[in-house]
Amino acid sequence: MLTAAALPSFKQCTRCGSTWIDCTDFLSDPSVNLRAYQVSFEELEAGIFLFDHSCRASLSIAVGDFSHLSDGPVFEERAVGTDECPGYCLKRTNFDRCPVRCECAYIREVLQIIKIWPKNAG
Numbered sequence: 001m002l003t004a005a006a007l008p009s010f011k012q013c014t015r016c017g018s019t020w021i022d023c024t025d026f027l028s029d030p031s032v033n034l035r036a037y038q039v040s041f042e043e044l045e046a047g048i049f050l051f052d053h054s055c056r057a058s059l060s061i062a063v064g065d066f067s068h069l070s071d072g073p074v075f076e077e078r079a080v081g082t083d084e085c086p087g088y089c090l091k092r093t094n095f096d097r098c099p100v101r102c103e104c105a106y107i108r109e110v111l112q113i114i115k116i117w118p119k120n121a122g
């Protein structure tokens, strides 16, 4: 019999101990819901996605663990702080796509993908 520790896991819930083997397993789980995005302007990949688990725990996972989901363009320039920037990244519960050619925009794309990810039935 395998112990939980012997299995590779993507994420473990600190409260109820549920484990998810990979990103797909995690996002397909109907008991997991995207709650917020906490931007890290210093290092975008170190930003945090916050999820609610059905046990009422809040799970935080680094943006870098999901950024492979987007195959869209990544712009080099940042528009943060300019007139163009709608400031979505500063609103933790805003998951809208960003229309601006900005380095931070690909994460908005990842947010969309997470949001519409099909959930397993039951």
Ligand SMILES: [Zn+2]
Binding pocket: 013, 014, 015, 016, 017, 018, 053, 054, 055, 056, 057
């Ligand atoms: Zn849990």
